[in-house]
Amino acid sequence: MPTYAYILVSLALFFVGTAGVLLRRNALIVLMSVELQLAAGTLALLAFSRALGDQKGHVFAFFVMALAAAEAAVGLAIVVSVFRTRRTANLDDVNALKG
Amino acid sequence: MLSHLRTIPLLPLLGAAYLILVGRHHSRRAVHHIACMAVGAALVVSADAFFFGLPALVKEGGLTDVVGTWFASGDLRVDLALRMDALSGLMCLVVTLVGTLIHIYSTGYMAHDKDYARFFAYLNLFCGAMLLLVLGDNLPVMFIGWEGVGLCSYLLIGFWYGETANASAGKKAFITNRVGDLGFLIGMFLLFRAAGTLDIPALVDTARGGGAVLTATLWWGQPVAFWAALFLFFGAAGKSAQIPLYVWLPDAMAGPTPVSALIHAATMVTAGVYMVARLGAMYLLAPAALAIVAGVGALTALFAAVIALGQNDFKKILAYSTISQLGFMFVGVGTGNFAGGIFHLFTHAFFKAGLFLCAGSVMHALGGSGDITRMGGLAGKLPWTTWVFRVCWLAICGVPIFSGFFSKDAIVAGAFATEVFGPRLAWVSPTVGAGLLAAALGTAFYMSRLYYLVFTGECRADTRGHLHESPIEMVGPLVVFGLGAFLAGMAGLPPAVGGSRADLIGHWLAPAVGPPLEVSSGFEWRMMVASTVIALAGIGLARLFFGGGAREPARRFVAALPRLVAVVRSKFFVDEIYQWLVVRPLRGLSRGLFVVVDRILIDELLVGGWTFLVDTIGRFLRLVQVGDVQRYLAIFAMGLAALVYVMARPAAPSELKIRIEGRSAVVELGDREATSGKLDYGFDFDGDGREDRSGPSPNATWSYTRPGRYRLRIRVTDPQWSTARTIERTIDIR
Numbered sequence: 001m002p003t004y005a006y007i008l009v010s011l012a013l014f015f016v017g018t019a020g021v022l023l024r025r026n027a028l029i030v031l032m033s034v035e036l037q038l039a040a041g042t043l044a045l046l047a048f049s050r051a052l053g054d055q056k057g058h059v060f061a062f063f064v065m066a067l068a069a070a071e072a073a074v075g076l077a078i079v080v081s082v083f084r085t086r087r088t089a090n091l092d093d094v095n096a097l098k099g
Numbered sequence: 100m101l102s103h104l105r106t107i108p109l110l111p112l113l114g115a116a117y118l119i120l121v122g123r124h125h126s127r128r129a130v131h132h133i134a135c136m137a138v139g140a141a142l143v144v145s146a147d148a149f150f151f152g153l154p155a156l157v158k159e160g161g162l163t164d165v166v167g168t169w170f171a172s173g174d175l176r177v178d179l180a181l182r183m184d185a186l187s188g189l190m191c192l193v194v195t196l197v198g199t200l201i202h203i204y205s206t207g208y209m210a211h212d213k214d215y216a217r218f219f220a221y222l223n224l225f226c227g228a229m230l231l232l233v234l235g236d237n238l239p240v241m242f243i244g245w246e247g248v249g250l251c252s253y254l255l256i257g258f259w260y261g262e263t264a265n266a267s268a269g270k271k272a273f274i275t276n277r278v279g280d281l282g283f284l285i286g287m288f289l290l291f292r293a294a295g296t297l298d299i300p301a302l303v304d305t306a307r308g309g310g311a312v313l314t315a316t317l318w319w320g321q322p323v324a325f326w327a328a329l330f331l332f333f334g335a336a337g338k339s340a341q342i343p344l345y346v347w348l349p350d351a352m353a354g355p356t357p358v359s360a361l362i363h364a365a366t367m368v369t370a371g372v373y374m375v376a377r378l379g380a381m382y383l384l385a386p387a388a389l390a391i392v393a394g395v396g397a398l399t400a401l402f403a404a405v406i407a408l409g410q411n412d413f414k415k416i417l418a419y420s421t422i423s424q425l426g427f428m429f430v431g432v433g434t435g436n437f438a439g440g441i442f443h444l445f446t447h448a449f450f451k452a453g454l455f456l457c458a459g460s461v462m463h464a465l466g467g468s469g470d471i472t473r474m475g476g477l478a479g480k481l482p483w484t485t486w487v488f489r490v491c492w493l494a495i496c497g498v499p500i501f502s503g504f505f506s507k508d509a510i511v512a513g514a515f516a517t518e519v520f521g522p523r524l525a526w527v528s529p530t531v532g533a534g535l536l537a538a539a540l541g542t543a544f545y546m547s548r549l550y551y552l553v554f555t556g557e558c559r560a561d562t563r564g565h566l567h568e569s570p571i572e573m574v575g576p577l578v579v580f581g582l583g584a585f586l587a588g589m590a591g592l593p594p595a596v597g598g599s600r601a602d603l604i605g606h607w608l609a610p611a612v613g614p615p616l617e618v619s620s621g622f623e624w625r626m627m628v629a630s631t632v633i634a635l636a637g638i639g640l641a642r643l644f645f646g647g648g649a650r651e652p653a654r655r656f657v658a659a660l661p662r663l664v665a666v667v668r669s670k671f672f673v674d675e676i677y678q679w680l681v682v683r684p685l686r687g688l689s690r691g692l693f694v695v696v697d698r699i700l701i702d703e704l705l706v707g708g709w710t711f712l713v714d715t716i717g718r719f720l721r722l723v724q725v726g727d728v729q730r731y732l733a734i735f736a737m738g739l740a741a742l743v744y745v746m747a748r749p750a751a752p753s754e755l756k757i758r759i760e761g762r763s764a765v766v767e768l769g770d771r772e773a774t775s776g777k778l779d780y781g782f783d784f785d786g787d788g789r790e791d792r793s794g795p796s797p798n799a800t801w802s803y804t805r806p807g808r809y810r811l812r813i814r815v816t817d818p819q820w821s822t823a824r825t826i827e828r829t830i831d832i833r
Contacts, residue, residue: 018736022729097726098726
């Protein structure tokens with residue numbers, strides 16, 4: 001398959017993720033959408049890596065996976081903690097830092 | 100040790116530092132041992148240098164000790180340098196000797212004071228600063244000492260700061276001195292600008308050599324030397340309590356009596372006289388300045404003597420007496436009779452310190468009061484004090500064989516005999532001489548009045564049961580000062596009395612201040628007779644008025660001229676006049692500045708304005724802070740998109756220049772982007788859709804074969820981002 005096909009998939013994934021992050025109100029869904037964005041990035045990295053015959057892209061893919069795991073752990077912890085104190089995971093209700 | 104002059108001021112300074120830091124943890128004994136040793140050691144070192152090191156070198160300018168370069172900037176280089184020549188050596192000896200004696204006296208006088216260590220720390224600091232002033236080889240070092248003694252004066256006048264009057268007296272002294280210091284500074288600047296140096300020996304050498312730089316006209320037809328001398332004398336008038344800046348000295352008596360003796364009689368207040376004598380050669384270049392010095396001195400001598408007639412406080416009388424005697428000294432140096440002025444400084448240090456210490460002893464015995472109308476008949480109760488007072492009294496009155504007689508006579512005779520003023524100002528000389536004779540009569544009268552009211556007649560004090568002579572540590576220094584007051588005159592016998600070599604001080608000082616003034620023998624004798632008659636007349640008149648307490652003639656005099664007496668008693672209202680002319684306008688100005696500059700400009704506009712601005716901006720910016728993380732993310736995403744667009748936007752030339760040269764078109768594309776060298780350009784000059792030139796160069800030239808209107812198309816491609824842009828222009832070729 002040509003490289004642009006992978007890139008198109010990656011783009012689609014990224015936009016779906018971005019839309020999820022910006023539009024959904026449930027914190028858990030937002031976190032999952034962030035994972036989609038990261039997956040899109042990983043896919044683009046791998047596609048270019050293969051197209052250019054350069055291994056650096058593969059290495060970065062691993063970095064992204066480690067980062068995604070860490071982000072999920074911290075993000076979920078925050079969501080749980082917010083839910084415990086506020087009894088909600090709806091981001092519209094979490095606005096205590098309003099100026 | 101001989102060349103290490105630095106130890107002389109350093110010893111008392113170290114003593115002061117130690118006592119200030121840890122003195123209060125020590126016992127009284129330890130404190131005064133440290134303090135007295137520090138000054139005593141300085142006395143030993145100075146005496147050693149003066150008697151054994153200096154005589155061999157006195158012709159070559161004395162001993163010097165350069166500690167190091169203090170600062171250097173452009174043409175100005177100031178060393179931290181000390182010099183002991185004939186003049187500064189003598190002064191150094193006087194300061195350390197009087198300082199040591201008064202330290203010892205203070206151990207008795209201040210024995211019951213709670214701030215014992217602080218007192219001695221300040222005294223030591225004073226001695227250190229005074230020695231720096233005396234030994235300083237250039238004007239800035241001298242100025243450090245000058246300010247240092249002013250600071251100590253302030254600290255010691257306000258030593259008993261618990262009472263507001265004492266604290267205000269300290270402030271008055273300090274501020275008045277600061278006014279004078281301004282003159283000192285300006286004088287220094289003028290000298291530096293004219294002569295390019297601040298070293299005293301260099302300045303003196305310049306002046307002695309005629310000093311074209313100093314005689315050049317500066318302002319109003321007067322030479323540099325005149326203005327520098329005048330401004331420096333203004334500084335001297337502040338420090339040495341001369342008209343118009345004398346008002347602080349009487350108030351300075353608020354300090355402990357040993358302080359009055361050391362600082363406000365024997366040493367610090369003579370600094371002005373000393374400074375004028377050191378720069379004497381420069382003053383000689385400006386007879387008009389000398390005339391001002393002598394005139395102010397004579398006027399002060401007379402004025403202060405008159406005020407002293409009407410005072411009833413023991414120490415106030417002595418304070419006005421000091422002002423008056425300083426006036427004598429200024430007449431001495433102001434008539435070019437530098438040795439005479441310094442000689443009087445020397446004898447005055449003894450008899451005035453003695454008088455003040457007697458005052459301290461009397462007030463100590465009476466429990467602190469200084470009102471002479473409530474004293475009397477103390478002669479039998481305080482035998483040592485009385486005898487020392489008698490000697491010092493006769494000395495200051497100018498009774499023959501006592502020290503003051505010779506020194507005062509040297510000044511008065513010099514004032515009449517001097518020729519420094521030149522033909523145009525010749526009238527100054529007899530005028531100041533006559534003024535001094537009148538002042539001498541006043542001096543004899545008020546000092547005798549003081550003596551008769553305090554020591555003779557009935558005792559009018561309430562504490563007659565407790566009267567006691569002071570302890571040995573107070574009486575000892577008293578006796579030494581008494582001996583000094585009696586004998587110090589032997590150091591400067593006039594040639595008419597002791598032969599040509601008798602004027603020890605005059606000959607000793609000659610290398611530093613020039614040869615002593617020549618006075619003919621016959622005139623000298625006539626002067627001495629006249630002074631003796633004046634002194635005895637003053638004493639006799641005072642005896643008639645006050646012998647054994649205020650008598651009938653005194654009462655009748657007061658009844659006959661009540662207005663005059665009231666004016667003299669209130670010191671001619673000088674303080675009140677200054678209050679109206681200077682203090683109140685200044686206070687009003689300060690209040691106005693405070694309201695306009697501080698309250699309105701700084702507080703309201705600058706401080707309040709900024710906070711108002713920040714507050715207002717904040718009120719609007721807080722609306723952006725909605726607290727919704729997704730809205731932040733949306734803004735973040737838009738920002739990121741904008742950033743990506745900017746970074747990755749199609750490459751474009753930042754500038755496009757097209758020049759027509761005859762039949763040729765020259766295209767130059769400016770390219771200041773980071774992508775320089777990575778772009779690909781294509782140029783279609785004739786609009787036929789085919790690129791005539793292409794490649795990485797942003798410049799191209801094309802020659803047309805025919806004139807006409809052409810369409811020019813330029814393509815810019817960025818191969819890395821696969822972006823391209825086309826620019827079109829129409830050109831006319833003629």
